[in-house]
Amino acid sequence: MGEAPFAPVPALRAWRSRPPDGVALELGAVHGELRIARDGCVRLRVASGALPPDRAAALGREPWSAARVEPFERDEGGVALAFEGPQGAVCVEVAPQPFGVRVLDRAGVVLAELTDFALASDGRARVALRAGARDRFFGFGEKSGPLDQRGRRLRMRNQDPDVRLDRDPLYLSIPFFLRLASTRAGRRADGVLLDVPAPSRFDVAASHPERVGMETDAGGLELLVFPGPSPADVLRRYSAWTGRAPRPPRWALGHHQSRWSYASEQEVRRLAAEIRRRRLPTDAIHLDIDHMDGFRVFTWHPKRFPDPKGLVRDLATAGFRLVCFVDPGVKADPQWSVFRDGVEGGHFCRTRDDRVFTLKVWPGDAALPDFARSETRRWWADQHRPLFEVGVAGILNDMNEPAGWRRELRIGRRVVPLRGQDLSGVEQADPADPTRRLPHEHLRNAYGHLECRATREAFERFAPERRPFVITRSGFAGIQRWAAVWTGDNLSTWSHLRLSVRMLLNLSLSGVPLCGADIGGFALPCSSELYARWIQIGALYPFARTHSMWGKRQEPWRFGRRVEAIARAALELRMRLLPYLYGLCCEAEASGAPPWRPLFWHFPDDEPAADVDDQVLIGPSLLAAPVLTRGVRERQVYLPPGTWFGFDDDSRWVGPRRITVHAPLERLPLFVRGGSVLPTQSPVLHEGARPEEPLVLQVFPGADFQGTHEEDDGESLAYRAGRVARTALRLFDRAGGRLRLEIGTREGTHAIPPRLLRIVVHGCPPPLRVTCDATLLSPGADAPGWRWGEGRLEVRLPDAGTPRCLEVEPAP
Numbered sequence: 048m049g050e051a052p053f054a055p056v057p058a059l060r061a062w063r064s065r066p067p068d069g070v071a072l073e074l075g076a077v078h079g080e081l082r083i084a085r086d087g088c089v090r091l092r093v094a095s096g097a098l099p100p101d102r103a104a105a106l107g108r109e110p111w112s113a114a115r116v117e118p119f120e121r122d123e124g125g126v127a128l129a130f131e132g133p134q135g136a137v138c139v140e141v142a143p144q145p146f147g148v149r150v151l152d153r154a155g156v157v158l159a160e161l162t163d164f165a166l167a168s169d170g171r172a173r174v175a176l177r178a179g180a181r182d183r184f185f186g187f188g189e190k191s192g193p194l195d196q197r198g199r200r201l202r203m204r205n206q207d208p209d210v211r212l213d214r215d216p217l218y219l220s221i222p223f224f225l226r227l228a229s230t231r232a233g234r235r236a237d238g239v240l241l242d243v244p245a246p247s248r249f250d251v252a253a254s255h256p257e258r259v260g261m262e263t264d265a266g267g268l269e270l271l272v273f274p275g276p277s278p279a280d281v282l283r284r285y286s287a288w289t290g291r292a293p294r295p296p297r298w299a300l301g302h303h304q305s306r307w308s309y310a311s312e313q314e315v316r317r318l319a320a321e322i323r324r325r326r327l328p329t330d331a332i333h334l335d336i337d338h339m340d341g342f343r344v345f346t347w348h349p350k351r352f353p354d355p356k357g358l359v360r361d362l363a364t365a366g367f368r369l370v371c372f373v374d375p376g377v378k379a380d381p382q383w384s385v386f387r388d389g390v391e392g393g394h395f396c397r398t399r400d401d402r403v404f405t406l407k408v409w410p411g412d413a414a415l416p417d418f419a420r421s422e423t424r425r426w427w428a429d430q431h432r433p434l435f436e437v438g439v440a441g442i443l444n445d446m447n448e449p450a451g452w453r454r455e456l457r458i459g460r461r462v463v464p465l466r467g468q469d470l471s472g473v474e475q476a477d478p479a480d481p482t483r484r485l486p487h488e489h490l491r492n493a494y495g496h497l498e499c500r501a502t503r504e505a506f507e508r509f510a511p512e513r514r515p516f517v518i519t520r521s522g523f524a525g526i527q528r529w530a531a532v533w534t535g536d537n538l539s540t541w542s543h544l545r546l547s548v549r550m551l552l553n554l555s556l557s558g559v560p561l562c563g564a565d566i567g568g569f570a571l572p573c574s575s576e577l578y579a580r581w582i583q584i585g586a587l588y589p590f591a592r593t594h595s596m597w598g599k600r601q602e603p604w605r606f607g608r609r610v611e612a613i614a615r616a617a618l619e620l621r622m623r624l625l626p627y628l629y630g631l632c633c634e635a636e637a638s639g640a641p642p643w644r645p646l647f648w649h650f651p652d653d654e655p656a657a658d659v660d661d662q663v664l665i666g667p668s669l670l671a672a673p674v675l676t677r678g679v680r681e682r683q684v685y686l687p688p689g690t691w692f693g694f695d696d697d698s699r700w701v702g703p704r705r706i707t708v709h710a711p712l713e714r715l716p717l718f719v720r721g722g723s724v725l726p727t728q729s730p731v732l733h734e735g736a737r738p739e740e741p742l743v744l745q746v747f748p749g750a751d752f753q754g755t756h757e758e759d760d761g762e763s764l765a766y767r768a769g770r771v772a773r774t775a776l777r778l779f780d781r782a783g784g785r786l787r788l789e790i791g792t793r794e795g796t797h798a799i800p801p802r803l804l805r806i807v808v809h810g811c812p813p814p815l816r817v818t819c820d821a822t823l824l825s826p827g828a829d830a831p832g833w834r835w836g837e838g839r840l841e842v843r844l845p846d847a848g849t850p851r852c853l854e855v856e857p858a859p
């Protein structure tokens with residue numbers, strides 16, 4: 048079938064103020080609309096004929112907080128809008144001929160210049176963003192390839208591919224990028240979102256070094272520009288529109304052990320017992336598709352899982368939660384109530400000639416719920432009852448691109464699918480107007496996204512007092528509101544380990560704070576060395592799950608004693624850092640800043656930092672430099688400006704500088720930024736276990752620090768009503784090694800029983816005096832009291848939530 052040709056958008060003929068925040072544009076048969084939000088974001092919609100119905104609410108966009116603007120005619124023709132408020136300032140200029148849009152900051156610096164608008168009569172649309180020859184481009188959701196995607200041609204269409212290093216597209220599409228531009232005043236970041244759920248393409252300065260081309264397959268253009276100047280500013284604004292990830296239940300931050308599949312209650316119990324016997328910190332076990340009865344979603348296999356409730360109960364006693372896989376394909380079995388019900392309720396996607404569409408997937412022929420309909424989402428949420436009745440704690444949404452296959456091969460008892468299916472005749476409801484139907488393809492990238500919205504509803508229905516935990520393979524811009532993301536079927540190879548770091552960084556920059564790759568790799572055999580290196584960095588992924596394909600075993604003890612000990616140490620480190628990691632999730636919820644950050648996030652003006660794609664900042668304080676190469680026992684590390692400490696030995700450097708560090712198999716090179724107060728705890732085997740020391744503040748001097756430590760019950764939604772315990776932390780690093788740590792009054796209504804607080808000051812010379820609230824503390828005494836040895840000062844204090852001021856004066 049031929050595609051309609053593109054025609055340039057005609058000249059601006061007229062404009063009309065559209066109070067309070069924008070202007071309507073008339074360009075011959077093309078219509079446009081420009082709006083400004085109070086935080087300085089700009090939203091532009093352009094389409095042939097009338098603008099399509101606004102799908103923002105259906106996609107879960109946050110309410111638009113409209114600015115107040117008065118459009119005015121420009122001397123040179125066209126129209127301009129300007130806004131300045133406490134949360135942002137921006138000016139937009141529309142040139143009439145050729146039609147173009149410029150977004151400028153308050154100083155008149157151009158943030159984004161959009162040109163070459165073109166539309167086709169079938170709804171396809173094109174636009175170009177002018178770029179500097181040295182601009183760098185990050186984000187784009189789940190992408191293979193380099194960290195900086197300059198020079199790539201990217202496709203956004205969710206699918207179930209063979210994951211390869213250069214494979215594009217993958218399962219999840221986020222048509223958003225963060226651009227880092229070099230200006231005379233230094234680096235600045237801004238962001239652009241092509242908020243269209245139809246597939247799209249990006250030419251990332253590939254055809255022309257000073258231009259990013261964007262093209263949608265349907266629905267015209269909807270673009271948002273998010274001003275910076277810092278990456279954090281961009282993500283704050285991006286997430287104010289697309290939504291923020293609510294803080295997860297704390298257990299979800301523990302290690303998850305998964306496999307395709309732990310296929311019987313007996314096997315799961317044996318696994319749980321083994322994990323505990325070996326003292327490997329783990330919080331969750333996943334049940335892949337084989338827990339189902341004939342792959343009927345929401346069922347339990349009667350023989351292999353006769354008593355799932357009993358299983359959940361026993362797992363809970365041992366400190367494990369159960370996460371269940373859910374596939375969207377509903378077996379087309381007229382004997383089965385879920386299918387029958389779905390047909391009766393009109394819940395499935397239909398063909399053009401109005402039959403229930405089915406595709407081939409695990410259960411055989413299966414129907415696909417039309418998640419674009421709100422009634423279908425409600426219905427789907429209801430179907431989760433059998434999982435929640437049993438006490439399942441988390442849901443994993445797989446195959447939701449949606450995936451299916453052309454044909455299947457049988458090898459013995461195994462079914463090997465040949466991927467790819469034809470969905471060209473499939474239709475769905477228009478999410479903004481369910482009386483209208485659209486080709487599935489026009490909503491393709493929102494399929495899994497809207498499924499996850501339904502899964503969240505299931506939690507609201509069946510476990511309203513608990514925080515939901517949903518993890519998904521597919522998604523769209525804004526998926527973070529509803530689900531964490533894992534990156535699908537990677538391979539157990541060194542290059543995939545390396546890729547996971549870049550991929551998770553770009554996903555993080557695309558607004559998805561909670562993300563992870565299958566630790567150890569999904570397919571192909573994993574060597575012991577690879578597993579060791581993978582769990583070292585994997586234990587620091589925002590979401591840490593070991594998962595693998597059938598036919599292989601990837602529990603931490605499958606690689607010999609030495610590697611088991613390495614895995615244990617890595618998972619213990621995660622548990623020690625849990626208060627810090629949890630705090631980062633609270634930060635993501637509040638501001639959209641992801642836990643995983645590329646170096647340039649905190650060092651935008653440092654030239655070399657922007658090139659580093661194999662190191663990760665975990666929050667503001669930790670810098671991980673994982674070993675990602677076989678046989679390697681030392682690596683180069685780039686330390687950005689500032690003081691840096693080796694996490695495990697307190698060695699100290701001053702950056703910017705490249706160092707070579709020793710990295711035997713047991714060691715993940717990990718650094719802490721001088722001027723940090725890291726909240727940690729003593730390690731536990733699972734989140735629900737009580738740590739011997741619930742709060743250990745690790746102080747790394749070298750600069751001042753200011754932060755907040757946040758605690759709550761970790762599981763309920765009471766935090767939204769102020770049931771938190773928030774403590775301000777301030778470090779003053781004074782000349783001559785003098786130090787002052789202020790611990791603020793604990794705020795909020797979450798009660799914490801009196802406890803002992805330990806403070807460890809790293810890189811500390813022998814002290815002359817240590818005082819707390821101006822009272823001298825005694826060396827050797829327990830609490831309050833202090834000890835010093837090997838460059839570390841340890842102070843113990845009773846902690847009842849009252850403010851504290853600790854001062855350390857070094858011996859001359």
Ligand code: MIG
Binds near residue numbers: 307336445446
């Ligand atoms: O067609 O449920 O990415 O994690 O183990 C494969 C079986 C379906 C793909 C997922 C993978 C999972 C597997 N699934």
